[in-house]
Amino acid sequence: xxxxxxxxxxxxxxxxxxxxxxxxxxxxxxxxxxxxxxxxxxxxxxxxxxxxxxxxxxxxxxxxxxxxxxxxxxxxxxxxxxxxxxxxxxxxxxxxxxxxxxxxxxxxxxxxxxxxxxxx
Numbered sequence: 001x002x003x004x005x006x007x008x009x010x011x012x013x014x015x016x017x018x019x020x021x022x023x024x025x026x027x028x029x030x031x032x033x034x035x036x037x038x039x040x041x042x043x044x045x046x047x048x049x050x051x052x053x054x055x056x057x058x059x060x061x062x063x064x065x066x067x068x069x070x071x072x073x074x075x076x077x078x079x080x081x082x083x084x085x086x087x088x089x090x091x092x093x094x095x096x097x098x099x100x101x102x103x104x105x106x107x108x109x110x111x112x113x114x115x116x117x118x119x120x
Contacts, residue, residue: 004072005029007072024038025042034072039071039114039115040108042072043071043077043111044070044071045068045069046067046070047068048061055070059076064080065079065086066079066081075087075118077114084104085104085109086103087101087113088100088101089102
């Protein structure tokens with residue numbers, strides 16, 4: 001839950017802080033648990049440019065990424081121009097190994113995958 005506490009602070013420091021998001025995050029911290037529904041509802045849609053400017057200027061995004069959905073724990077889903085959702089899990093342990101990647105036309109499928117990774 002330490003990472004969620006950090007997310008609460010980050011959200012409070014944003015120029016356009018979202019009080020509702022802060023409240024939901026604080027409730028999760030207080031319970032020390034997060035449901036898949038809560039995880040999904042915390043996703044924030046933003047344009048590619050807004051994400052690179054305001055969240056992670058060093059992110060490496062696919063060329064055909066138009067928007068992103070930013071979740072807790074730096075989970076980011078790229079919205080591609082083909083109307084598909086792309087998620088890459090940074091799980092490679094060897095330099096010659098590839099990260100796990102998932103693409104789907106259904107965002108809920110990607111969210112479920114991320115939540116399962118989070119709660120392993």
